[in-house]
Amino acid sequence: xxxxxxxxxxxxxxxxxxxxxxxxxxxxxxxxxxDRRLNVTIQGSKHKALPNPPKCGPxxxxxxxxxxxxxxxxxxxxxxxGQQWTREEAKKCLSDKHLYLYGDSxxxxxxxDLLYFLEQVNMSFQFVLFRAGDKRQGVVNMAFEADYIDKxxxxxxxxxxxxxxxxxxxxxxxxxxxxxxxxxxxQAVMRLLQRCPNAIVIIKxxxxxxxxxxxxxxxxxxxxxxxxxxxxxxVFDDIDVNYLDPWDLxxxxxxxxxxxxxxxxxxxxxxLMLSYICPEMVNDQDDDN
Numbered sequence: 480x481x482x483x484x485x486x487x488x489x490x491x492x493x494x495x496x497x498x499x500x501x502x503x504x505x506x507x508x509x510x511x512x513x514d515r516r517l518n519v520t521i522q523g524s525k526h527k528a529l530p531n532p533p534k535c536g537p538x539x540x541x542x543x544x545x546x547x548x549x550x551x552x553x554x555x556x557x558x559x560x561g562q563q564w565t566r567e568e569a570k571k572c573l574s575d576k577h578l579y580l581y582g583d584s585x586x587x588x589x590x591x592d593l594l595y596f597l598e599q600v601n602m603s604f605q606f607v608l609f610r611a612g613d614k615r616q617g618v619v620n621m622a623f624e625a626d627y628i629d630k631x632x633x634x635x636x637x638x639x640x641x642x643x644x645x646x647x648x649x650x651x652x653x654x655x656x657x658x659x660x661x662x663x664x665x666q667a668v669m670r671l672l673q674r675c676p677n678a679i680v681i682i683k684x685x686x687x688x689x690x691x692x693x694x695x696x697x698x699x700x701x702x703x704x705x706x707x708x709x710x711x712x713x714v715f716d717d718i719d720v721n722y723l724d725p726w727d728l729x730x731x732x733x734x735x736x737x738x739x740x741x742x743x744x745x746x747x748x749x750x751l752m753l754s755y756i757c758p759e760m761v762n763d764q765d766d767d768n
Contacts, residue, residue, distance in 0.1 A: 534758040535559035535751075537719040541712075545727035554728055554747040561754040562761050569597055572757035576679075577637045578602040581627050582644025585738065586683060589642070589752065592745045601637070607648050623660070625667035634675035640756055641671070641678065642723070645711070646685035647738060650703050657707070661714045669718060680720040681755055683748075684708040686729040687736045721755045723748065 533539060539559055546556040553563065564572075578593075578600060580586050590604050608621040622630070624643055631639055643664065649657060671678050685704035705726075712722065725748055734741050754761050 532557055532560050535755040537721050545724055551733050552743050560761050561751050564750050564753050572753055575637055576640050579641045580604045581624055583607050583648050586644040588745045592749050624664040628667040628671050639678045642681045644683040650699055665714055681723050682720055683723040686725040688738050689736050723752055
């Protein structure tokens, strides 16, 4: 065992040394240019430059870009038709639904913003199990995604909406273990759709983040999250699930890309989520979008 631990220490140290050398690929002058933000103003036109995207739903094609920011508060999605929801519209959308949120603190941000936005929502939240992190977590009444979904048996009185997030706290899992977890979750979703055909399932994908230090980049690099998104799409693509993809939404916002993004970004994620839950309530995008 001591030999294995020694070999792992050597492997980790070698990986860290390699990444430190890679970090010096750009000198200070080049890095200053890379970090500099460039503001580009595009003059308006009477002609509509982009086609009206389809209504939000499952099995949508992945566009070259998921959208753009009209300003620092308003995001225009391109993968499907979204809108800036009013409080009255959102309450009407969720009036006959129960939201079941399973995921990490980024999904908890959406829960808190929904409560702030609407004051009262029929909603339950379950933190992801088991997780890698820097804080202790109790395991009483905890469940994996499949167990959490299987607990919901009666859906005759309301429409169950599941928002699942399986990203940040499980990035250190091996590919095989992560895929095994995804397939168990997929089987639970398939069972849910059989007993509750009216159920809505939304998978919130990962978004890019600035790595805190070189050691964490070994298991929390943006390439890993991008690959996890690819695996989630590949596993769930043959069943009717929706993808809430905030990658471009976060990356193109003027603020720094972090795990916990500021409130304007979270609010736009909430609006996009509502567009998936109630696509029939979304109006056609205006010509000036």
